[in-house]
Structure formats: structure tokens, C-alpha cells
Amino acid sequence: MTSATTEKLADLKSIENWAKNKIYILLQSAPISKLENTNVARFRGWKFKWDNAKVRFGCCNYRTKTISLSRELTERNSEGQAKDTVLHEIAHVLAGSNAGHGPLWKEWAVKVGARPEQYYRADEVKPVDAKxxxxxxxxxxxxxxxxxxxxxxxxxxxxxxxxxxxxxxxxxxxxx
Ligand SMILES: [Zn+2]
Known part of the structure; x- marks a missing residue:
């Protein structure tokens, strides 16, 4: 893994477009056979938004069906990390709210191409100043x-x- 400082910094607009496209491909339009679950309704209707979090990079809200990314952390970190976070959250949607970061989530993380790890190492993400x-x-x-x-x-x-x-x-x- 290369360090964040040597990688290309994330561009908000391109990350947003990339995230919306991934949500569309992996959730909105994914065929039932690929989802391995007949209850497809819970994979439909997901949206992307930016949020103002300072210590956690991404979030998936099952109630509002929203995947969000910290605007500040995205600006301060690499494009690769931002994209991995989007895939990390999509894996949460696919695995369901009870899966946590357990085996089912890990399985989906691998399938969608996210690193199957719960958190970035401290030296890979530049945090902002929440204490x-x-x-x-x-x-x-x-x-x-x-x-x-x-x-x-x-x-x-x-x-x-x-x-x-x-x-x-x-x-x-x-x-x-
Ligand atoms: Zn997570």
C-alpha cells in the first residue's frame, strides 16, 4: 500500500460521480441472481451524499438509504482511499445491518472489490481535528x-x- 502523500488526491466531483455509478451498478441495477437474495427491495433506492464528519470516512445509513463520505477526509486523502471507502459502505448495504464487519461483510467486501478491513491504519488516513x-x-x-x-x-x-x-x-x- 502506497502512502497517501504519494497518491493522487481525491477530486470531490469525480469521486461523487464514481460513487453514484458504483451504487447504480452494484445496488440499483444489480440482478437478483448476483445479490443472492430475493429481498432486492432493500438494495434499491440508495443515494450518495457528502457529510461533515471528521473522524470517520464513510457511513451507510440503512434508514435513509444513504451512503455518505466525509467531505473533509476525502479532500485530505487519496482517491484510492475514497473509492475504497465507497465500496466498503456498499458492502455494508449488501451484507445488511446485522453483519457488522464480520464474515458476511468481508465476503461482500471482497466481491465488490473493497479491502476487507474495518479501518484504515492511522498513518494512511489524515484525520481532521475532532478530539x-x-x-x-x-x-x-x-x-x-x-x-x-x-x-x-x-x-x-x-x-x-x-x-x-x-x-x-x-x-x-x-x-x-
Ligand atoms: Zn464499516
Missing amino acids: WVVKDNFTGEIFAEYVRRPKSRDWSKAWIRGRKNETLGRMVLEKV
Whole structure:
């Protein structure tokens, strides 16, 4: 793996077009036989968007059917890393929300051409300056990022608006 500094930096517009095309090919128009699953509805209707995350590169939201990439991290890292992150998230869609980064996700990651690894090594991704995150203790999903430590509160009793059932009792504050 070459280091990010020697690779071509990502261009936002070309990454966006590339991501939309991959979503179309691998999810929207993929034939049922290729998906190995008769419930194709859950693979249709996915969109791409940019987000403002600072510590996690990509995200797939099963509820809104959105794959998003951090605009800042994309700008600071290589095109190859941005593209790999898109494929990483598409593998999450194909594997389903319960798969995590387990064997099923790994299988799909290989099939769609993503590196079957959960995270980039620290030296390969140039992070931006968030210092604290509130995240899901089990899936690692990041809900909020802070440069300064947020006011003390009991995160185990907190939840995300509209997602109480899936987030209550799972949120933790962590220094990154
Ligand atoms: Zn992942």
C-alpha cells in the first residue's frame, strides 16, 4: 500500500460521480441472481451524499438509504482511499445491518472489490481535528464529534432523536 502523500488526491466531483455509478451498478441495477437474495427491495433506492464528519470516512445509513463520505477526509486523502471507502459502505448495504464487519461483510467486501478491513491504519488516513466522539459502543457508528470535551452527562441514558430504540443505552463518549 502506497502512502497517501504519494497518491493522487481525491477530486470531490469525480469521486461523487464514481460513487453514484458504483451504487447504480452494484445496488440499483444489480440482478437478483448476483445479490443472492430475493429481498432486492432493500438494495434499491440508495443515494450518495457528502457529510461533515471528521473522524470517520464513510457511513451507510440503512434508514435513509444513504451512503455518505466525509467531505473533509476525502479532500485530505487519496482517491484510492475514497473509492475504497465507497465500496466498503456498499458492502455494508449488501451484507445488511446485522453483519457488522464480520464474515458476511468481508465476503461482500471482497466481491465488490473493497479491502476487507474495518479501518484504515492511522498513518494512511489524515484525520481532521475532532478530539472527542459520541459513538455506538457496539457498531462504532459515530453520532457526534467535538473538538473540546463536551459537558459531562450520562451518555448511557442519551439517545438519538428518531432512533431511540436502536441508540438508547449504546452511546459512549470517547477520546480519539
Ligand atoms: Zn464499516
